[in-house]
Amino acid sequence: MGVNLFGLSAQEIAEVIAPYGLKAFRGKQIAKGMYQRFLADFQDMTDLSKADRALLSEHFSIDTVTVKAEQHSKDGKTSKYLLAFVGGDCVETVLMRQPYGNSICISTQVGCAMGCLFCASTLNGLVRNLTVGEILAQVVFMQQQLAVAQQKVDTIVVMGSGEPLHNYDHLVQFLKLCHEDYVFHLGYRHITVSTAGIVPKIYALAKEQLPVTLSISLHAPTDELRSRLMPVNRRFSLADLLTAGDAYAMETGRRVTYEYILIAGVNDGEEQARLLAKLMKGKLANVNLIPVNPVVERGLARPKAEQMERFAKVLEERHITVTVRREMGGDIQAACGQLRHQILAGKDVK
Incomplete structure (x- = not known):
């Protein structure tokens, strides 16, 4: 196996191939071949000479993903894939x-340490961070699936397995790549980054001047x-987290989304x-209410519809912008971590 080029920018590719006598402009050609034409074999890059293709094949590789398992909702609106990388991690x-449009939810870590x-993502602990190429490969895979129907990925939500801000450097490189014209040319405003609340990294992301939407997992109105519910709160309090959220909104001019999973009898009361x-009063923010997706090992139940409506009404009466997430993929357990956990547990995937 040669040096993997997948996940590198055009400039980085140009620098890596330069010692082999390839011109700098080949970097962008190779990048387009991998990211826009979905080519995983240098021999298929017919805009390069046979000699260049042979040289690349000898010294470099294109490492993407393979499908280990997949599930599709009955209504045809949601598809979930368990994607395997070189080495077998999924x-x-x-x-x-x-x-x-078409929205995709991608992962930044194998497993999760947040607890x-x-x-379900955290049931088996954290294995490792994903590389830039492994994060990007998920999007390229989805682009390839959609291209069959002459469609594309319209929005990206970085909210799958793992804590994105614990893989900060690779996340930022990925975001910048998505914006490049030789990759997806996707506007930053079409990307959402979710965090459980890693306060120092929220400030750092604000300073990057990438106007992505920040989504903060809140899920409770008190520190206790x-x-x-979320061990991270023992390190970064609600007050510190909300101050960081305000700073992000002020720095970027972007409304922050606060996610609030509703769990029956736990955090769904009117008080x-x-x-x-x-x-939430006075913040450049909105609240997104989400009925908990039951995980057998957790034993948590979702509130009844009328209870969720009462909760939302209390917020609306106090002039808080609130939405209730439209559920998708419930019949295939589309919440992050569930499919991987099934496979690791040796269970059949339906």
Whole structure:
């Protein structure tokens, strides 16, 4: 196996191939071949000479992904793939066909170390960070699937397995690559980055001047409850987290989304809604309510529809912008980590 070029920028590719006598402009040609034409073999890059293709094949590789398992919802709107990298590690990537276009949810780590009480991604712990190429390969794979129907990825949500801000450097490189004209030429405003609340990295991301949407997993209106649901709160308090969220909004001019998973009998009461509204008052932000996706090992239940409506109404009455996430892929357990956990547990995938 030669040096893997997948995940490098055009300039980085040019620098790597220069010692072999290839011209700098070949870097962009190779990048387009990998990222836009979905080529995983240098021999298929027919815009290069036979000699150049032979040289590249001898010294370099294009490492992408293979499909280990897949599930598709009955309504045809959601597809979930367990994608394997070289070496065998797997992550989940989800395609959601929304009214506004095709949205994909991608992973940044194999497993997760955050320990959130409601999430399947953390059941088997953290294995490792993904490389830039491994993050990017998930999007290229989805682009390839959609290209068959002459469609494309319209929005990217970095909200799959893992904590994106714990893989900060690779995340930022990935975001910049997505924006390049020889990759996806995707506007930063079409990308959302989710975090459980790594406060120092929220400030760092704001300074990058990449106007991506920041989505903060809140899930509780008090430190006591949030620390029980999300161990990260024991390190970064609600006050510190919300201050960081305000700083991100001020630096970027982008409205911050606060995700709030509703768990029956745990955080879905009207008093908790009132406390949440108080926290959100005056912020450049919106609240996204999400009924918990039940994970057998966690034993948590979703509230009834009327309880979710009451919770949302309390926020609306206090002039907080709130949405209730439209569920997709419930019949295939599309929440992050569930498919991978099934495979690791040796269970059949339906």
